[in-house]
Amino acid sequence: MKMADHYLLGWILASVMGLFAFYYIVYLLVKPEEDNNRRSLPQPRSDFVKTMTATNGECRSDDDSDVDVIIVGAGVAGAALAHTLGKDGRRVRVIERDLTEPDRIVGELLQPGGYLKLIELGLEDCVEEIDAQRVFGYALFKDGKHTQLAYPLEKFHSEVAGRSFHNGRFIQRMREKAASLPSVKLEQGTVTSLLEEKGTIKGVLYKTKTGEELTAFAPLTIVCDGCFSNLRRSLCNPKVDVPSCFVGLVLENCRLPYANNGHVILADPSPILFYPISSTEVRSLVDVPGQKVPSVSSGEMANYLKNVVAPQVPPEIYDSFVAAVDKGNIRTMPNRSMPASPYPTPGALLMGDAFNMRHPLTGGGMTVALSDIVVLRDLLKPLRDLHDAPTLCRYLESFYTLRKPVASTINTLAGALYKVFCASPDEARKEMRQACFDYLSLGGVFSTGPVSLLSGLNPRPLSLVLHFFAVAIYGVGRLLLPFPSPHRIWGASGIIFPIIKAEGVRQMFFPATVPAYYRAPPIKCN
Numbered sequence: 121m122k123m124a125d126h127y128l129l130g131w132i133l134a135s136v137m138g139l140f141a142f143y144y145i146v147y148l149l150v151k152p153e154e155d156n157n158r159r160s161l162p163q164p165r166s167d168f169v170k171t172m173t174a175t176n177g178e179c180r181s182d183d184d185s186d187v188d189v190i191i192v193g194a195g196v197a198g199a200a201l202a203h204t205l206g207k208d209g210r211r212v213r214v215i216e217r218d219l220t221e222p223d224r225i226v227g228e229l230l231q232p233g234g235y236l237k238l239i240e241l242g243l244e245d246c247v248e249e250i251d252a253q254r255v256f257g258y259a260l261f262k263d264g265k266h267t268q269l270a271y272p273l274e275k276f277h278s279e280v281a282g283r284s285f286h287n288g289r290f291i292q293r294m295r296e297k298a299a300s301l302p303s304v305k306l307e308q309g310t311v312t313s314l315l316e317e318k319g320t321i322k323g324v325l326y327k328t329k330t331g332e333e334l335t336a337f338a339p340l341t342i343v344c345d346g347c348f349s350n351l352r353r354s355l356c357n358p359k360v361d362v363p364s365c366f367v368g369l370v371l372e373n374c375r376l377p378y379a380n381n382g383h384v385i386l387a388d389p390s391p392i393l394f395y396p397i398s399s400t401e402v403r404s405l406v407d408v409p410g411q412k413v414p415s416v417s418s419g420e421m422a423n424y425l426k427n428v429v430a431p432q433v434p435p436e437i438y439d440s441f442v443a444a445v446d447k448g449n450i451r452t453m454p455n456r457s458m459p460a461s462p463y464p465t466p467g468a469l470l471m472g473d474a475f476n477m478r479h480p481l482t483g484g485g486m487t488v489a490l491s492d493i494v495v496l497r498d499l500l501k502p503l504r505d506l507h508d509a510p511t512l513c514r515y516l517e518s519f520y521t522l523r524k525p526v527a528s529t530i531n532t533l534a535g536a537l538y539k540v541f542c543a544s545p546d547e548a549r550k551e552m553r554q555a556c557f558d559y560l561s562l563g564g565v566f567s568t569g570p571v572s573l574l575s576g577l578n579p580r581p582l583s584l585v586l587h588f589f590a591v592a593i594y595g596v597g598r599l600l601l602p603f604p605s606p607h608r609i610w611g612a613s614g615i616i617f618p619i620i621k622a623e624g625v626r627q628m629f630f631p632a633t634v635p636a637y638y639r640a641p642p643i644k645c646n
Contacts, residue, residue, distance in 0.1 A: 168313045169354045170325060187213045188506055190324055190338040192311045192351065194219070196227060196287075197472025197489040198344035199294035204241050204497050206304035213336060214298070214306045215326055217345075221288040225368030225405065225451050226480050228397050229255065229382065230283045230290075232271050233526075233576020234487030240494050244279075246297060250289035253396040255282030257571065259378040260560060261434060262386040262553075267561040268378055271575050272568045282575070284382075284395050284403075309334075314341060314351060314468060320509045321467035339506040342469045347456050349474035356470055357461040359622075363479060363538065364390060364409045367421065368451040371402040374440035382483070386557065387432040388543040391481060394437060404441060407455070407481070409542065416450050425450070455479055457535060459622040460527070464517050466509035471496070476527060479538040484530035487576040491526040495519055502641040517636040521627050526579040528620075528628040533573055533584055535619040540591075552592060552615075559591045566590075581620075581628050588616050 189205055191198050194216035202214045230238070230247070238244045257270035273280055299306045311326040315335060323337035343351045352358055376383055376394060383394040390407040397403045406429050414420040425445045433441050460476040472489045496519055506512055540549075540556050560567050570587050572578035620628060631637050 168351050169316050170313045171316050187211050187336070187338040188340065189213070190215065190336055190341045192324060192341065192343045193345035193472070193474070194295055194306060195222070195291060195344065195346055195472065196294070196486050197493065199291060199298050200241060200243060200490060201342065201344060201471060201493050202304050202306070203243060203294065203298035203301065204493055205500070206298060206301040207242065208497065208501060210303065212304045213338065214304065215309045215311055215324065215336070216306065217308070217310045219295070219306065219308045221292050224287045225366060225403070225453055227287040227486060228284055228403055229395055229483035231483055231487045231575045232273060232280055232282050233579070234490050235280060235283055237487065237490035237494055241490065243294060243297065246290060246293040247283045247285060250285050250293060251398040252283045252285035253398065254380055255284050255382055255395065256380050258382045258384055260384050260386070260557060262557045266377070267557070268381065269560055269567050269571050272572050272577065284397055286397055311345070311351065314354065319466060321465060339467065339509065340469065340512070341467060342471055343474050344472040345474050347473040347477055352470055352474045355463055355465055355468055356475065357463070358458055359461065360456055360458045362411050362454045362456055364407050364455045365411065365413045366453050366455055366480070367406040367408055367413065367425070368453065369404040369441070369444040370397070370449070371404055371437070371440040371444045373400055374402040374437060376402060377434055377436050384541070385433060386541055386553065387429065390542045392429060392433060393481070402440070404444065411454065413452050416452065421450055459531070460520065462520060464513050466513040469516065476531070478531040478534040481538045481541070482530065482534040482574050484534055484574070484576065488527045488530050491576070492523050495522050508642065511642045515639050515642050518639040521631045521634045521637045524624070524627045524631055525581065526576065528623040529573055529579040529581050529584050530576060531623055532581070532616065532619045536588060536616045539615050555594050556591050559594050585616070
């Protein structure tokens with residue numbers, strides 16, 4: 121039998137075993153999930169929600185009765201949503217804490233699937249005139265070996281590719297485009313709480329730049345205030361996990377081994393990323409597991425980067441990396457993940473990182489946010505009147521199901537890959553890490569399948585599960601010779617199935633069985 125036949129046989133058998141394992145775990149997970157849903161009750165409001173009577177006489181009302189939607193936050197999600205709803209004729213008011221250009225070390229890589237969503241929203245020109253770089257795939261490095269993983273872009277227009285850029289420049293372009301619409305008003309202010317009356321969110325309480333406290337009202341308030349959101353506490357069950365932190369550097373005039381590609385180094389203890397953010401700059405993100413990082417101010421971080429990290433980067437990057445460390449401007453940011461667990465609330469909705477986060481290793485956050493905006497736009501488009509809050513709330517419950525194929529695929533892949541790519545003393549985890557590298561190095565369907573999932577071009581949860589177990593079985597038995605150990609397969613299950621359970625098995629794999637999936641636009645709102 122030829123080696124190619126061995127590969128094909130291994131992949132087919134891995135897929136079959138993956139299916140059996142998947143459906144067995146689904147059987148174990150769906151019933152507890154449904155039981156939990158039946159037990160869920162309305163949650164008490166947090167300190168960030170005030171009743172209407174509590175604000176009477178305390179602050180001035182900035183009455184704008186013509187507003188359809190208030191958006192809290194003008195980051196990627198808020199700015200894109202403002203433009204989208206404004207273009208559809210909605211009267212939108214955006215309140216953003218700081219309208220100056222943001223300076224972040226994440227949100228700099230947009231996957232091809234996210235770029236396609238930009239096109240759907242009419243925002244593709246926002247990656248122009250900011251020195252954005254096209255990205256055509258990834259280079260993966262491990263123990264001196266490397267492989268290139270190209271995005272499967274053959275069926276798309278030549279403009280379709282990933283984009284990498286300075287996050288702040290991209291956001292400013294979207295804010296400018298949103299503000300250019302006559303129906304969209306952007307203003308600087310800090311929203312301190314949501315305003316509630318008889319269980320319905322009616323608007324927001326906010327402070328202006330001068331410190332004056334005002335109220336604003338609209339039939340629908342959409343909270344997009346980012347990963348550090350305080351307002352989300354009353355709209356969802358925020359189970360935030362911080363598995364690691366990113367340490368960010370900018371390398372100047374650095375030639376990457378593979379031009380126009382992201383670079384992932386499977387280092388010890390965890391991955392290192394490199395990708396271009398302009399024609400002269402390369403972003404380096406060093407993952408540090410846990411919530412505590414070496415001190416930057418004491419010089420401990422610089423020593424860690426030079427002595428532990430630098431020896432593991434490719435030789436072509438080494439000098440630029442060390443020079444960036446010596447230059448300083450070392451920045452850190454916690455990496456947060458949070459499954460979407462909303463409390464459907466009349467008059468309010470969560471979007472963006474305030475609603476759902478995943479480890480940023482795979483650069484999927486903006487793709488999920490833009491995909492969510494497309495789903496919400498399509499749901500709202502047939503509605504002329506948003507004032508019947510309870511009816512609108514019931515209708516928009518379908519949003520949480522319709523978003524799942526894209527969101528859950530990207531979220532699950534991000535969490536699973538991070539766990540697989542981290543070094544571990546556990547032999548099964550070591551084997552899984554090596555198997556993942558070798559599996560992707562096979563090329564063909566073994567690389568294009570996972571990369572199409574990661575890029576948002578093929579957001580199919582079942583395909584993700586099949587490839588994940590194919591990797592596990594490939595690593596254990598290397599083409600099933602000898603037959604793989606069940607212990608190793610269950611070890612792989614321990615990585616991916618807790619993530620799937622948090623995403624929601626039924627919504628992720630069987631959305632058509634969720635009643636909200638079939639909700640039609642309410643007649644009262646037409």
